[in-house]
Amino acid sequence: MNPAYIPFNKPYLSGNELRYIEEAVRSGKISGDGIFTKRCHNFFEQELGFKKVLLTTSCTDALEMAALLIDIQPGDEVIVPAYTFVSTANAFVLRGATIVFADSSALSPNLDPDQLEALITPRTKAIVPVHYAGVACNMDPIMALARRHNLFVVEDAAQAIDSYYKGRKLGSIGHLAAFSFHETKNIISGEGGMLAVNDLQFAERAEILWEKGTNRSSFFRGEVDKYSWVDYGSSFLPSDMIAAFLWAQLENIGDIQQRRKHIWHRYYEALSPLQAMGVQLPVIPDYATNNGHMFHLVCRSLAERTALIERLKAENVHPVFHYLSLHASPFYAAKHDGRVLPHADHYSDCLVRLPFYYELTDANQEFINQLILDFYQG
Template sequence: MTPTYIPFNKPYLSGNETRYIDEAVRSGKISGDGMFTMRCHQFFEQELGFKKVLLTTSCTDALEMAALLIDIQPGDEVIMPAYTFVSTPNAFVLRGATIVFADSYALSPNLDPAQLEALITPRTKAIVPVHYAGIACDMDPIMDLARRYNLFVIEDAAQAIDSYYKGRKLGSIGHLAAFSFHETKNIISGEGGMLAINDLQFAERAEVLREKGTNRSSFFRGEVDKYSWVDYGSSFLPSDIIAAFLWAQLENIEDIQRQRRHIWQRYYEALRPLQEIGVGLPLIPDYATNNAHMFHLVCRSLAERTALIERLKAENVHPVFHYLSLHTSPFYAPKHDGRVLPHSDHYSDCLVRLPFYYELTDANQDFINQLLLEFYQQ
């Protein structure tokens, strides 16, 4: 029987979100750095072992803080994949940086580290690997290049909560990292993000930038007798209402992840035969774990992807394509150095993301898989 509607995403409430929001409201403090923000910080630092974290209003804000922290100046160059969301380059473009786009692997949307050294110039300031679908970039060669050329590494870990590289948490390897808790992510707060600070030389200044350029956090800890404007900054900290929602999710991270991995594995087992005809499935390298952020297919052409999406939507199933290559975007194409990035363009034309959310039932997933297999049999 055809389901009435299967959306691409559906935000999941684990149980205590509205109760904790009510608690935050009743506490009398719903601005930033309230009791739920502190609980979230403690969870990431004490339970997950990050050196220091700061919740932000978005992953975009965390990336913008990172650009400020490494003191990006006009003319600096920052290397990153072309196949990513606009927030990744925007954070650095806002500071005047030139973006140097790198291509993806042939078999994975992640950045290919083998290309990087040829892109490094005396103006290069940072490398920004993006862990696409929560699957780790190959970080050892990236960090080795950073050490040899004295560069910063900022992990765009927007999709990478609860994912690992050679036993190390994604977001804990580079100097800084940015996470997202947008409603399409595994752990959500509607909008929301986090800056992870792995090089503690940035810790004190990060607090200042996040508090509009003031030393307000030091004041509330009793370290100074008044707070003042001491640096650049903006209002990057989220309301404690957002943190209250996030805390309810974090309490249930193991259950959420268990269910997402169940959904991911069912897609993989059912759709594995498509590989035999050249349709791409997600690739998990030996050095990476799978946090089940998404499940995607890589069609063989743009026309095939268009027809597939139309076929599924005709049955009330709503897949989506993903990024468009940023080096060919209307904004950045005139600034790009002209290199062709064929793998990034291939994913822009051919990658399709399937419906994926906690409450996706086995029956609905079976229906999606049946439609996909029938489409390719025809």
């Protein structure tokens, strides 16, 4: 039966979000670093084992904090995948960096580590691997390269909550990492993000940047007798109402993840026959895990993707394409060094994301799968 409407995404309320927001309001403190912020910080540090975390108003803010922490200066070069969201690059452009774009691999939108060394110059300061769809980049060669050339690694783990590389949590491997809790992610707070500090040389300064360039956090812990302006900074910390919503999600992370992985596997099992026709399905390498963030297909051409999207939308199913290659963007094309990045361009033209959210019913998913199979087989 043709459903009334299947959106690409639908935010999921796991149970206590509204109650905790009310509790935050009634506590008398709804600005940043309140009781729910501390609960979230404790969860990530004590339960999940991150060395230090700071909630932010977005993943973009976390990336901008990372650029400040590693002291990006005008003229520094930062290696970033071409196939990613604009924030991955923009956070470093804001500090004056020149972006050197890396191509994706043939099997995955993730950057190809084998091409990175050729991109390094004496001006290179950092590498920013993006774990696309929550699937790990091959981090060992990236970290080895960074050590050899004395570079920082900032993991863009926006999509990578509850995902692993060789048993290590994504976001815990690079010097710093940024997560997103945007409404399209697995764990959400509307807008929201988090900086993970894995190299503790950055821990104290991260708090200062987070608190608008002041040592206010140290003051409230009784470590100094007054606080003042001591560094760069901005208002990176979120309202405690955002943290309250996030805390309700974190309480239910196991259930949310189980359901999302169920949806992912149903897509994969139903659509696997398309691989024989040259349609690419997600690849999970042996070193990576699947966190059920998204399900995508890579069509054989731009025309085919356009036709598939139009066919699904005609039946009230709303898939979306994803990033447009940043090296070809109106803002950065003239600054790009001219290298052709064929894999990034291929994903820009051909990748389509299917509807994916907790409350997507099995019946609706079967309807989507059949529409896609009919499109290719009919």
